[in-house]
Amino acid sequence: MDEHDLEIPVIETERYRLRxxxxxxxxxxxxxxxxxxxxxxxxxxxxxxxxxxxxQLQGYVEAYKKRKLIPWVIIDKSNLAIIGVFRFHKLNLWHKKAEMGVVIHKDYQRSGVMTEVLMEILAYGFNDLGLNRIVGDIFADNQGSKRLLMKYGFKMEGRLRETDFDGVHYHDTEVYALLKSEYHPPF
Known part of the structure; x- marks a missing residue:
């Protein structure tokens, strides 16, 4: 990413646009x-x-200016509705790594949004940003995200015990990562 390039690129898929x-x-x-x-x-x-x-969003914008995060909204091309947010966070261009964060509107969950979008996000991360490592850090019981990451070749690197507290229970998280050398589209 060029230090003078302040525009977040538009990423297009068949059904979605990220801006x-x-x-x-x-x-x-x-x-x-x-x-x-x-x-x-x-x-x-x-x-x-x-x-x-x-x-919170202002924090995203400020972090983007410092090259620590890239935030997108996901738009359904059929009705132009914003249906999600995707971000590369913990972005480190020196170490060439980032974590992914995503929130999809409940009406669009389990409908293939991330299956379609992730292919283009990975291409952008590895090819355009020059990342070497992309991470998905997920709650251990998030089966949908786990299946998606594994479909795209992410490897589970570990389980972190009781890392998050919801006010009642502690939750384990699992870390999945894909390295540039393991990135072999199409999936």
Whole structure:
């Protein structure tokens, strides 16, 4: 990524478009980012107000300016609705690595959105950004994400015990990673 290139690239798939997230997306994103069921594998404490979400998104924008994160919104081309957020976070261009974070609106979950989008995201990460390592750090009971990562060749590197607390229970997380040398599309 060129240090003078401040535009987040648009990524196109057959059914979806990813474009850079902006603060103007707050209203469209709030319904799913505030939904406890949608966020259950991400955080036990989703945002409660649009102001709280706006502050979080402002953090994303600031982190992007520092080259620590790249945030996109996922748009359904058929109706132009924002149906998700995808980000490369913990981005480190010196070490050539990033973690993935994604939230998909509940009405679009288990409908193939990430199966379609991930192919293009990986191509961008490895080919355009020059990453060597892309990580998915997921709740251990998130079977859908686990299947998706394995489908794309990610290897489980370990299970971290009781890393997240939801106010009642502790949850284990699992770390999956794909290296550039293991990246062999098409999948």
């Amino acid at each position: 850079g997230l902006t603060l103007e997306d707050t209203n469209a994103i709030f319904p799913f980012m505030s939904n406890k069921e949608t966020m259950k594998y991400i955080t036990p404490h989703p945002v409660k107000t649009e102001q709280e979400l706006r502050a």
